[in-house]
Amino acid sequence: xxxxxxxxxxxxxxxxxxxxxxxxxxxxxxxxxxxxxxxxxxxxxxxxxxxxxxxxxxxxxxxxxxxxxxxxxxxxxxxxxxxxxxxxxxxxxxxxxxxxxxxxxxxxxxxxxxxxxxxxxxxxxxxxxxxxxxxxxxxxxxxxxxxxxxxxxxxxxxxxxxxxxxxxxxxxxxxxxxxxxxxxxxxxxxx
Numbered sequence: 001x002x003x004x005x006x007x008x009x010x011x012x013x014x015x016x017x018x019x020x021x022x023x024x025x026x027x028x029x030x031x032x033x034x035x036x037x038x039x040x041x042x043x044x045x046x047x048x049x050x051x052x053x054x055x056x057x058x059x060x061x062x063x064x065x066x067x068x069x070x071x072x073x074x075x076x077x078x079x080x081x082x083x084x085x086x087x088x089x090x091x092x093x094x095x096x097x098x099x100x101x102x103x104x105x106x107x108x109x110x111x112x113x114x115x116x117x118x119x120x121x122x123x124x125x126x127x128x129x130x131x132x133x134x135x136x137x138x139x140x141x142x143x144x145x146x147x148x149x150x151x152x153x154x155x156x157x158x159x160x161x162x163x164x165x166x167x168x169x170x171x172x173x174x175x176x177x178x179x180x181x182x183x184x185x186x187x188x189x190x191x
Contacts, residue, residue, distance in 0.1 A: 055187040056085045056180075060094035060134060065101060073104045073125060073168045080176035085183075097134050100179070102127045104168060109150065123167040124148045127175050131183060141186045147174035 061081055064074040077100065103126045110120030126146045132139050149170040151163040 051191055052184055052187045053087065054092065055096075056184060057087065058092050058095040059085050059131070059183070060097045061085065062097060062099045072165060073172050074102060076169050076172035077102060077125075077127070077176055080173050081179060084176060084180040095134055096131055096140070098129060098131050098179075098183070100127055100129045102175075104171070106164070120150055120152050121164070121167070122148050122150050123164065123171055125168070125171040125175050127179070129179055131186065141183070143179075143182055145175045145178040145182070147171040147178070149174075 061078065064078045081098070081100070105124050105126075107122050107124070108120070109122050124146060125148075126144070128142070128144050130139055130142045147170075149167040151167040153160055153163070
């Protein structure tokens with residue numbers, strides 16, 4: 001037996017092994033179904049819209065109280081949640097209510113070496129939310145979400161104000177993502 005025959009024989013063994021593993025993986029995965037969470041899927045009877053998307057569009061978002069935060073953070077969070085729930089389409093009749101309470105805090109995390117002046121801050125948004133049935137006022141789910149964003153502090157007053165606002169917008173968008181995913185997960189588990 002030559003060296004080339006030995007190499008080709010080993011490749012054939014590897015090829016058969018890879019083919020068997022691929023076939024086994026295909027058999028295991030064939031029972032899985034992947035369905036879009038928000039969009040539409042095509043099935044036997046044409047295009048079918050996601051029930052999760054219609055349930056999320058039926059959420060009435062209560063105004064977010066700015067008692068423990070400034071108006072910018074609550075406005076951004078409200079707008080982000082509204083867009084994520086309704087997805088820019090027509091809203092159906094409301095069946096659920098989502099109440100959100102937020103608290104935004106700011107803390108120093110860095111100090112300039114010889115000046116004892118803060119050089120970096122963290123902005124943290126803590127939120128508590130409750131999803132309830134509008135007709136019965138029964139609590140369906142509740143939870144907490146929090147995110148943190150950092151920003152640098154400089155000698156320029158306008159830059160500091162803008163950096164602080166930008167950090168608040170980033171945490172509001174992240175909290176909106178978290179709340180949306182958890183509410184969508186709740187509706188998906190109810191299907």
